[in-house]
Amino acid sequence: MQRNFLLLILVLVISFTTASFFGEWYDKFSPQYGSVFLGTDKNSAVSFVGFFVSYLFFVILLFSILGSGNKKRWIWILLIPTVLLWVVADLSHIYLPILLGLIAFALTTILQKLFKRNSPQIQ
DSSP: OHHHHHHHHHHHHHHHHHHHHHHHHHHHHSOOOOBTTTTBOHHHHHHHHHHHHHHHHHHHHHHHHHOOSSHHHHHHHHHHHHHHHHHHHOGGGTHHHHHHHHHHHHHHHHHHHHHHHHSOOOO
């Protein structure tokens, strides 16, 4: 359980670090604009949305590979805020986070098979 909390902190740090990259990617499909309500400019809005996109990707990727205990339960619980954000804010582009989640699951499967194949077998 402690390992999963440390993994969550790692996901938050990586998501914060890569937010602008993922935000620029998401901005190509769904342009972001500054908000008077939030008091942000376009760059801040792109980074804000990018944080949630990268959070979704890295929660699925890192918890599937490195998580302990009931990994799937942790993933679903941690994705609730992100899913709620898209349902409330941008339902017309819900396919983008779903596609990114599927990419993360596929990448996880490939990495697990790759590491399983290259790990030494103990007899």
